Amino acid sequence: MTTEVLIGRSRGRDFLDGARVGLPVVVASMPFAVLFGALAVENGFTVFEATLMSALVFGGASQMVGLELFGKNIAPWLVVLAIFAVNFRHVLYSATIGRRLAHWPIAHQAVAYFLLTDPQFAETEWRAESGRPASFVWYLGMGATIYVPWVIESGLGAMFGKLIPDTHVLGIDFLLPIYFLGMVMSFRKRPFWLPIVLASGIASILAYKLIGSPWHVPVGAIVGVTLGAFLLPAGKKTPTT
Amino acid sequence: MSTNVWIIVAAAVVTYLTRIGGHLVLSRFDKLHPRVEAALNAVPAAVLISLLAPSLVVAGPAEIAALVVAGVVSLRFGPLTMFLTGAAVLIALRQIIG
Numbered sequence: 057m058t059t060e061v062l063i064g065r066s067r068g069r070d071f072l073d074g075a076r077v078g079l080p081v082v083v084a085s086m087p088f089a090v091l092f093g094a095l096a097v098e099n100g101f102t103v104f105e106a107t108l109m110s111a112l113v114f115g116g117a118s119q120m121v122g123l124e125l126f127g128k129n130i131a132p133w134l135v136v137l138a139i140f141a142v143n144f145r146h147v148l149y150s151a152t153i154g155r156r157l158a159h160w161p162i163a164h165q166a167v168a169y170f171l172l173t174d175p176q177f178a179e180t181e182w183r184a185e186s187g188r189p190a191s192f193v194w195y196l197g198m199g200a201t202i203y204v205p206w207v208i209e210s211g212l213g214a215m216f217g218k219l220i221p222d223t224h225v226l227g228i229d230f231l232l233p234i235y236f237l238g239m240v241m242s243f244r245k246r247p248f249w250l251p252i253v254l255a256s257g258i259a260s261i262l263a264y265k266l267i268g269s270p271w272h273v274p275v276g277a278i279v280g281v282t283l284g285a286f287l288l289p290a291g292k293k294t295p296t297t
Numbered sequence: 298m299s300t301n302v303w304i305i306v307a308a309a310v311v312t313y314l315t316r317i318g319g320h321l322v323l324s325r326f327d328k329l330h331p332r333v334e335a336a337l338n339a340v341p342a343a344v345l346i347s348l349l350a351p352s353l354v355v356a357g358p359a360e361i362a363a364l365v366v367a368g369v370v371s372l373r374f375g376p377l378t379m380f381l382t383g384a385a386v387l388i389a390l391r392q393i394i395g
Contacts, residue, residue, distance in 0.1 A: 234363060253342050
């Protein structure tokens with residue numbers, strides 16, 4: 057048996073390992089992909105545009121936010137800014153995960169950063185911590201397993217979403233707040249989560265009433281993030297004090 | 298190309314910048330300033346609650362009940378269970394209350 061065959065086999069196993077880690081994410085994200093497609097068409101997208109957005113942006117919450125603003129006659133740059141704001145958390149993922157990927161070829165890193173989602177980040181960090189550094193093939197196995205169904209399901213949702221007869225009775229119009237609440241709750245172990253959530257929430261409601269949409273998003277975000285910077289976790293005092 | 302397509306392409310570009318930018322910019326520093334780190338830690342919850350908050354003002358009993366149940370479920374279960382339970386409560390109550 058040649059070395060090449062051995063490498064080929066271990067690569068195949070790495071890919072399948074990654075794919076297996078990606079499977080639960082496929083199940084969990086399926087309703088959101090279909091929902092995105094259906095809502096996109098409801099907000100004036102074509103099936104092509106809905107599928108294109110999933111294929112190019114590949115970020116559930118930010119795509120939903122984009123839709124939320126699309127239907128409301130808001131300047132295009134503000135829609136893009138809101139999507140940027142929602143995706144801004146990836147900057148931290150990217151900075152953290154950079155140490156794990158730095159030895160890969162540049163082209164592999166470029167692909168890897170495109171596929172960098174919340175679960176991809178968490179699983180890669182966990183794998184590296186447990187002493188089995190993530191290979192590109194493993195990473196691709198997980199990323200592609202999440203990406204391909206995400207794009208296909210968005211397209212299907214866009215094509216067949218209008219078959220849903222009464223969106224109010226089915227609760228479609230209020231599914232997004234429930235989804236966002238779930239994401240807010242998932243970060244509750246972070247330092248000062250409650251004061252940050254309260255400050256941002258109140259600021260957002262005030263901005264919504266006083267200035268109007270979509271300014272509640274940046275105003276609420278800036279208030280919470282500033283408070284977060286102000287309230288340092290214990291033991292992390294600035295070096296000068 | 299339509300305006301929508303241009304917005305999608307621009308959104309894709311800024312999203313990719315966030316995914317690669319942290320590595321390109323922050324990896325130049327050996328250590329993040331604790332306040333920068335604390336601010337970045339606050340980003341997801343702050344942004345997401347800001348998106349959600351205005352819908353709390355217009356929510357009726359069915360919507361509030363769905364959010365409360367979803368919030369409680371999320372303390373114990375994963376996001377999918379939380380989402381499906383919240384949606385089930387919402388749909389059930391809307392059939393009754395309207």
